[in-house]
Amino acid sequence: MQWRLKAQELANDIEKDMAYGNFDETLEKYRQQPHQDKDTQPVTTAELFEQFIESRRQQGSGEYNLHEVYGTMLRYLQRFGTIDSSDRALEFIGKLKMGELRATAAKPISDRTLNKYTSLLRRFSQWAIAYDHWETDHFRKCETVRTEKNRASREAFTDEERDLILSSLQLSRYYRHYYGYVSAMFFLGLRPSELIGLQWKRIDLEGRSLVIAESLSRGEDGKTSSAARKRKETKTGEVATLPLGSEQLQIFAYQRKKYPDAKPDSLVFPSPEGLAIDDHNFCNRSWHGILREARIDLYRPPYAARHTFATWAKRNGMPDEQTAYWMGHKTTRMVTEHYGHLDKQPMVPRFTWAPLDD
Known part of the structure; x- marks a missing residue:
């Protein structure tokens, strides 16, 4: 799974560069760079999350989402410190839920917001594993909160x-x-x-x-x-x-x-x-x-x-x-997690619609 994720992201980068005339014919740009010695130059969780944000920006994520959601999470990580175990991840989620990482007075966040943050942290954790920054999923024990209101919304x-x-x-x-x-x-x-x-x-x-x-x-x-x-x-x-x-x-x-x-x-x-x-x-x-x-x-x-x-x-x-x-998806995620061929001649169903007389 890890190598497939890295291969797909690399393929996306190459396609984008070819489309915009930025393809590196030497392929040097696309070679995996050697990792720095973690013992001599440790990377904090917040710094790693910044790399995650940039990878999402390169993949086309909207600036609003990157600034409002990802940016907020980055500030929380900066205030909390390093996450290097499942226990630390659970502690971080607990402080998130109680609002203890806010810049202002602590105030618990809603279940909906907590679920949004938890899902984001899971994606971050999978990315960190795929790119050999982490060996285990520190957020694997962090479950989203299921409520009728959240599902209805x-x-x-x-x-x-x-x-x-x-x-x-x-x-x-x-x-x-x-x-x-x-x-x-x-x-x-x-x-x-x-x-x-x-x-x-x-x-x-x-x-x-x-x-x-x-x-x-x-x-x-x-x-x-x-x-x-x-x-x-x-x-x-x-x-x-x-x-x-x-x-x-x-x-x-x-x-x-x-x-x-x-x-x-x-x-x-x-x-x-x-x-x-x-x-x-x-x-x-x-x-x-x-x-x-x-x-x-x-x-x-x-x-x-x-x-x-x-x-x-x-x-x-x-x-x-x-x-x-x-709808512009590369996958049929609702039925499979694997990439496959997409039919490029869809026929939209009939529907009833009437114009207004302005």
Whole structure:
């Protein structure tokens, strides 16, 4: 497992360098560097975690997540000290849970936050083992907390809830502008940064296809404003061409009607001010209101719309391999942990959708 992980990360680095013209023909860049003598130059857990953060950045992880989640964990590790055993790892998790590593007054964290941190530390531990920094998984005894509330918050919307949200948007006084954007959230299944940054030049209405080649990701330190966002390659570094069904084409036709003078580089789903949507503000200011108007009792974040797409597609017969390719994954993790061939000609199921008369 360790050698497979290292081999896959190396292959990803080489593919990315070839795509951007940075391939090292001498291969020196890709050779494994000899480890420093740990006895003479010990690496602290926090320093090792910094290396882990950089590896995730190279693999395309978003800056917001790296700064807000990974960065917070780094500060906790710096305050705690070295973790070199399962007992120390359990002690660290205990202090996390009670909020004793906060810079301000200690305050226990929620089970949901603790689960997020525990999952992150497990990934870090597996990375450290794979790259020969650790010999054992220090966090193997650290279990996530299972609660009904946590499970519910990650649920996909039901078909009825999805349709209720969209029908409510049609009549909404305040949030009607987002009808096309939210429809695309549910029926395209793209990552938020890919959908926010989608440009008209990537859509071929006559050819009935959509190209996902880049994202408009959050800026440095997780800033979400339009000015702070930066165009980047997709999370996996790959370009995907997706065939569009007739109903998906209606969503784009509706947006084109709203913006008849849009240029090829124009955003397909701009904010009311004509800028890139600030997904943080959208979630805090609009999404809560949208769910409230639709009378959805159980809150789920906008990202749940992507999970809703996957659930809906699978229920309607789309194979896991096609769903994974459509959604930009390299694996069909829900059915297997191994990489495999992905069907690159997925056919999206039919659905009912009607444009608004603006």
